Amino acid sequence: GDSVTQMEGPVTLSEEAFLTINCTYTATGYPSLFWYVQYPGEGLQLLLKATKADDKGSNKGFEATYRKETTSFHLEKGSVQVSDSAVYFCALLSGAGSYQLTFGKGTKLSVIP
Amino acid sequence: GAVVSQHPSRVICKSGTSVKIECRSLDFQATTMFWYRQFPKQSLMLMATSNEGSKATYEQGVEKDKFLINHASLTLSTLTVTSAHPEDSSFYICSALGVGVSEQYFGPGTRLTVT
Numbered sequence: 001g002d003s004v005t006q007m008e009g010p011v012t013l014s015e016e017a018f019l020t021i022n023c024t025y026t027a028t029g030y031p032s033l034f035w036y037v038q039y040p041g042e043g044l045q046l047l048l049k050a051t052k053a054d055d056k057g058s059n060k061g062f063e064a065t066y067r068k069e070t071t072s073f074h075l076e077k078g079s080v081q082v083s084d085s086a087v088y089f090c091a092l093l094s095g096a097g098s099y100q101l102t103f104g105k106g107t108k109l110s111v112i113p
Numbered sequence: 114g115a116v117v118s119q120h121p122s123r124v125i126c127k128s129g130t131s132v133k134i135e136c137r138s139l140d141f142q143a144t145t146m147f148w149y150r151q152f153p154k155q156s157l158m159l160m161a162t163s164n165e166g167s168k169a170t171y172e173q174g175v176e177k178d179k180f181l182i183n184h185a186s187l188t189l190s191t192l193t194v195t196s197a198h199p200e201d202s203s204f205y206i207c208s209a210l211g212v213g214v215s216e217q218y219f220g221p222g223t224r225l226t227v228t
Contacts, residue, residue, distance in 0.1 A: 036219075043119070043206050043221040044157070089156065099145060099210050101217060105156045 002027045006090045006104035021075040023090035031092040033073040038087045119220035134192045136207030142187035143209035151204040197227040
């Protein structure tokens with residue numbers, strides 16, 4: 001079955017540091033890939049997505065590129081802020097009309113001033 | 114983007130009572146709604162998928178008689194936790210998919226505490 005593996009946290013960075021959160025996946029067919037962010041006490045918000053190989057999703061300074069050859073969708077940001085402190089989830093949506101998301105376990109990011 | 118609300122945001126109930134959580138799509142018609150459960154420091158676990166006007170499809174290991182799901186309209190789905198016990202304490206999140214939206218939109222979640 002489908003699965004998503006993302007790096008375990010927690011990750012603690014200083015403000016303006018570079019962020020990478022690794023995510024790899026296993027899926028049949030050609031899934032769409034997502035990064036969701038969950039701020040403390042809140043639900044999930046879609047951060048970015050990519051629907052086919054070599055697509056780059058970007059939003060709020062975050063980027064992730066759909067790499068089919070390495071089955072990866074790593075999240076990056078060049079300069080993190082304290083307000084980026086949250087839990088980040090990598091997820092995939094299988095093709096063929098499926099609407100069921102498969103989530104990774106989440107990576108907690110803490111950014112300190 | 115589309116907006117999904119949940120009510121209540123937090124609820125505390127006594128063991129043995131039932132609790133209803135509402136999930137509403139505010140600006141689109143949700144043909145499909147999903148209910149997730151999130152344990153502390155864990156990922157989201159899909160509990161069930163509900164389509165408007167039909168019975169919900171439960172994931173393996175989820176008791177359908179304990180977690181009653183109703184999706185009676187295109188804007189509302191409810192999850193009722195019956196005869197709640199402390200182990201049912203969790204964060205419950207719904208998401209919706211529907212007409213005019215290309216992805217799932219998530220509600221803000223409901224924190225259930227059973228004492």
